Amino acid sequence: MIKYDENPANLSETRQYEDLSMAIVYKIREGSKAGRLYQKDEIYLELMGEDIQEGDDERRKAFEEALKRAIEEHSDIKEVPGAGGALFYYSEEYMGEPYVRLLLQKQGDPLLLIAETVRDNSASYPRPIPLNMFKNPPFDFSEEEIIECLRQMETKDLFRDIARTVTSAGTVFLYSTSHLTPDYASMLAEWFDVGQFENP
Amino acid sequence: MKKYGGWAGKVLRVNLSDRKISIEDTIEKYRDFLGGTGIGYKVFWDEVLPGTKPFDPENKIVFAVGPLAGTGAPCNGRTAITTLWPTCWPKALIGTGHMGGNFAAELKYAGYDAIIIEGKANKPVWISIVDEKVTINDAGHIWGQGIRRTTIELSRILGSEASVAAIGQAGENLVPMSVVMNSYSHSAGGVGAVMGSKNLKAIAVRGTGGISIAGNREEWERLIKYHLSLLGANNQHVVPNSPQPWAEFYDPASRWLASKGRAWGASSPVIETGPCDPRDLNRIAYRTNNAAFYLGEIAWKYTVRGSGCTGCPIRCHTMIKIPSAAAKYGIPEIGMNTCGGLNFGRSFFRNFPDGMRGLTNVEACMVGMHMADDYGIWCNYGQLQRDFQKLYYEGIIKNKLGEKEFKSYSWDKYEKGDPSFLFELLPRIAFKEGELGTALGLGTGAHLERWGLSESEWKKDPKLNYWKMGHPKHHSNEEVGQCGVIINTQYNRDAQCHSHTNFVRNGLPLEVQKRLAEEIWGTPDAVDGVGAYTPMNVGKARMAKWSLLRKELHDSLSLCNWMGPWVASPLKNRNYRGDDTIESMLYTLATGDRKSREELDLIAERIFLLHRAITIRDMNTKEMRKEHDTIPDWVFYDPQKRPVYTKGTIHLDPKDMELAMDMFYQEMGWDRTTGAPTYETYRKVGLEEVAKELKKRGLLP
Numbered sequence: 017m018i019k020y021d022e023n024p025a026n027l028s029e030t031r032q033y034e035d036l037s038m039a040i041v042y043k044i045r046e047g048s049k050a051g052r053l054y055q056k057d058e059i060y061l062e063l064m065g066e067d068i069q070e071g072d073d074e075r076r077k078a079f080e081e082a083l084k085r086a087i088e089e090h091s092d093i094k095e096v097p098g099a100g101g102a103l104f105y106y107s108e109e110y111m112g113e114p115y116v117r118l119l120l121q122k123q124g125d126p127l128l129l130i131a132e133t134v135r136d137n138s139a140s141y142p143r144p145i146p147l148n149m150f151k152n153p154p155f156d157f158s159e160e161e162i163i164e165c166l167r168q169m170e171t172k173d174l175f176r177d178i179a180r181t182v183t184s185a186g187t188v189f190l191y192s193t194s195h196l197t198p199d200y201a202s203m204l205a206e207w208f209d210v211g212q213f214e215n216p
Numbered sequence: 217m218k219k220y221g222g223w224a225g226k227v228l229r230v231n232l233s234d235r236k237i238s239i240e241d242t243i244e245k246y247r248d249f250l251g252g253t254g255i256g257y258k259v260f261w262d263e264v265l266p267g268t269k270p271f272d273p274e275n276k277i278v279f280a281v282g283p284l285a286g287t288g289a290p291c292n293g294r295t296a297i298t299t300l301w302p303t304c305w306p307k308a309l310i311g312t313g314h315m316g317g318n319f320a321a322e323l324k325y326a327g328y329d330a331i332i333i334e335g336k337a338n339k340p341v342w343i344s345i346v347d348e349k350v351t352i353n354d355a356g357h358i359w360g361q362g363i364r365r366t367t368i369e370l371s372r373i374l375g376s377e378a379s380v381a382a383i384g385q386a387g388e389n390l391v392p393m394s395v396v397m398n399s400y401s402h403s404a405g406g407v408g409a410v411m412g413s414k415n416l417k418a419i420a421v422r423g424t425g426g427i428s429i430a431g432n433r434e435e436w437e438r439l440i441k442y443h444l445s446l447l448g449a450n451n452q453h454v455v456p457n458s459p460q461p462w463a464e465f466y467d468p469a470s471r472w473l474a475s476k477g478r479a480w481g482a483s484s485p486v487i488e489t490g491p492c493d494p495r496d497l498n499r500i501a502y503r504t505n506n507a508a509f510y511l512g513e514i515a516w517k518y519t520v521r522g523s524g525c526t527g528c529p530i531r532c533h534t535m536i537k538i539p540s541a542a543a544k545y546g547i548p549e550i551g552m553n554t555c556g557g558l559n560f561g562r563s564f565f566r567n568f569p570d571g572m573r574g575l576t577n578v579e580a581c582m583v584g585m586h587m588a589d590d591y592g593i594w595c596n597y598g599q600l601q602r603d604f605q606k607l608y609y610e611g612i613i614k615n616k617l618g619e620k621e622f623k624s625y626s627w628d629k630y631e632k633g634d635p636s637f638l639f640e641l642l643p644r645i646a647f648k649e650g651e652l653g654t655a656l657g658l659g660t661g662a663h664l665e666r667w668g669l670s671e672s673e674w675k676k677d678p679k680l681n682y683w684k685m686g687h688p689k690h691h692s693n694e695e696v697g698q699c700g701v702i703i704n705t706q707y708n709r710d711a712q713c714h715s716h717t718n719f720v721r722n723g724l725p726l727e728v729q730k731r732l733a734e735e736i737w738g739t740p741d742a743v744d745g746v747g748a749y750t751p752m753n754v755g756k757a758r759m760a761k762w763s764l765l766r767k768e769l770h771d772s773l774s775l776c777n778w779m780g781p782w783v784a785s786p787l788k789n790r791n792y793r794g795d796d797t798i799e800s801m802l803y804t805l806a807t808g809d810r811k812s813r814e815e816l817d818l819i820a821e822r823i824f825l826l827h828r829a830i831t832i833r834d835m836n837t838k839e840m841r842k843e844h845d846t847i848p849d850w851v852f853y854d855p856q857k858r859p860v861y862t863k864g865t866i867h868l869d870p871k872d873m874e875l876a877m878d879m880f881y882q883e884m885g886w887d888r889t890t891g892a893p894t895y896e897t898y899r900k901v902g903l904e905e906v907a908k909e910l911k912k913r914g915l916l917p
């Protein structure tokens with residue numbers, strides 16, 4: 017029997033697992049480290065090498081039990097429902113709740129994802145954020161997608177608070193008028209985009 | 217005498233006039249001042265008379281490091297250089313510059329905590345230090361050469377492990393805006409011409425010894441690991457620049473750029489920086505990429521790796537490889553630097569043909585960096601470039617130059633953002649050629665005087681960042697409100713203090729910053745959001761005092777104030793707390809001299825007060841509030857005429873700033889009317905002799 021190293025920092029991808037539950041734990045942790053939420057069928061496919069729908073009952077049952085154990089015995093492994101009710105798994109040791117939220121939002125309405133991110137930034141830091149940030153993970157939008165989202169937002173009441181400001185360098189920033197005044201948002205955008213580089 | 221760890225134990229004194237080389241005991245003479253700026257100020261108080269000018273043989277240069285230099289403490293590679301500052305205007309006063317690189321560690325390994333240079337050689341020389349063997353050598357073969365060639369030549373003699381601190385042609389030609397530089401890209405501005413005035417081309421040092429740590433080895437290693445765990449990216453930004461799986465917060469303004477998909481594109485093989493979970497201490501060096509931070513996304517594909525000072529995992533000097541710059545301009549394709557160095561060339565220009573973050577901006581960076589770092593030209597924290605832009609675009613250059621000289625520059629190239637313009641401008645600064653080159657090389661104060669321009673105009677223009685005495689601000693009200701302004705009143709050059717800005721720019725939400733502020737300075741109101749300032753309060757005065765003392769502490773221990781203090785951390789499980797006792801823990805274990813945070817802060821205060829005392833003595837006035845701690849007009853001005861404290865404006869209220877100075881002086885125990893420290897304050901920090909001397913001179917309040 018292989019002894020499992022319980023220190024999550026010592027994860028090794030090449031480790032062979034005799035205990036299916038531990039294999040699930042490590043799969044989820046690896047996913048979280050890399051910024052990925054797992055669904056049950058994805059774990060099944062990767063660990064059992066077959067589609068969950070096609071697996072025989074016994075194997076499926078063993079997997080379900082192992083997954084249950086993984087959650088019960090490892091406090092960092094969490095289960096969270098997505099927009100359509102599907103369950104997702106992550107390790108809170110490696111993935112924080114804000115990132116989970118972004119990933120779940122990403123599976124839903126992209127307009128809402130952008131708007132909620134903008135609102136959150138305007139409310140808590142507070143600051144406007146550059147449009148370009150949505151090109152980064154976990155958003156991974158293309159320039160065209162961002163422009164299209166913004167175009168659509170303009171037509172919907174729900175997003176009336178989402179406003180833009182453009183810096184002297186031509187960079188577009190977004191903010192929520194529910195949390196920042198236009199004047200303050202434009203000063204902050206100018207500071208982030210131009211000012212801070214002139215004050216290194 | 218008790219034996220201490222940390223310090224090398226000896227201070228080297230080299231008199232270039234009579235070629236006398238002598239040794240002093242660090243502990244006996246300087247322990248109460250730690251090292252670095254502390255030793256520098258002590259030497260200047262004791263030995264350099266008021267009225268001495270920067271280029272007089274009686275001026276000295278003190279290269280000094282502290283007990284943590286060369287140890288395993290993170291970010292320990294800074295050398296403090298103290299001298300009479302040639303760009304301080306209208307009267308040169310004491311100042312310090314700081315260079316990173318490997319010089320500090322090498323000096324310690326050779327057995328020295330400091331080098332005091334005095335006198336003037338009768339012909340160009342360089343100093344060779346190989347452990348105990350110290351010689352003054354003829355520099356005929358390297359005089360006239362750039363810093364790069366000088367470094368290569370001296371490394372050939374001393375070996376590639378030697379660290380060479382050299383000046384370029386700018387320093388030789390006594391251009392006040394000049395640097396000394398070691399380890400390819402680590403410079404200290406303002407010092408080059410003082411070395412040049414002494415006919416000192418370079419100091420090359422090779423040490424084969426080590427530093428002993430007084431404390432228990434395991435405990436020391438545990439402490440280093442603990443310190444590493446609190447590090448953020450450069451400038452102690454503790455949250456990543458974009459959302460990462462592990463991170464609760466992110467900040468697009470953070471220097472923590474590492475992320476999935478971001479890679480060092482010019483390394484072979486290409487290295488992806490990845491999410492860089494803060495618990496993975498082996499990946500700290502991947503967090504920062506200052507080339508991408510300053511030059512834009514485009515720099516990723518040109519990034520080779522990070523580089524930096526001895527013992528620093530941050531590697532804030534990013535190495536980039538730009539083949540197109542080499543092909544077009546005949547410069548080396550690889551270069552590296554951080555902040556000011558990366559910005560040197562590009563900041564002369566208002567625009568580039570492909571935008572401010574395109575390839576031309578990177579090429580301008582490369583051209584400027586290679587030339588400035590070879591000629592040894594200083595930017596005075598960007599004031600050179602800001603002055604240049606204003607003088608050109610307002611037609612002043614055209615008015616002040618003769619037609620022939622004006623036409624000798626390709627202004628069309630300049631306006632188009634063609635980096636080759638720098639080949640016309642920079643050599644003329646280094647060689648004092650023509651009126652423009654000569655004037656720009658003087659530094660702002662003397663330049664304005666030469667051209668009959670009024671300093672008060674400079675003090676009105678918020679775009680110039682100009683502060684006072686020939687120098688710009690260094691993190692003032694643009695981000696830290698009244699606290700930043702107070703800090704900028706205190707020095708004789710730009711303040712170079714990062715303690716406060718590292719905190720407010722750390723990327724944590726305001727609410728978290730306020731929670732930490734309450735723990736450190738007793739009230740959450742010590743910090744405001746950027747551009748959402750509130751009236752002065754005692755927390756801000758405490759923060760200013762703490763920031764200044766930590767700066768001096770770092771400059772004396774040889775910790776990098778571009779990183780510390782470490783009062784915030786990236787660690788959620790610590791509630792983003794750092795540790796305000798890191799410095800005292802490191803000092804205690806390294807030296808064996810047990811000091812609490814408060815005791816060490818008292819020494820920092822002693823050092824800071826000695827700087828104040830020298831300034832008062834050399835200005836021959838106690839009226840510091842009126843004559844020294846001044847604030848430029850633009851701080852009180854809003855172009856849109858909004859009331860102060862309106863969100864979105866950074867200007868402050870003059871009356872409130874008077875109160876701020878009152879509160880700061882009170883925190884410091886200084887006289888509020890004059891801004892001069894009292895006898896009792898000097899006595900409390902162990903400077904009673906200094907107080908007596910000032911009293912004799914009528915310079916106590």
Ligand code: SF4
Pocket residue numbers: 291292293294316317450451523524525528529530531532533554776778779
């Ligand atoms: S942060 Fe940069 S300047 Fe400071 S010690 Fe590290 S490498 Fe040197």
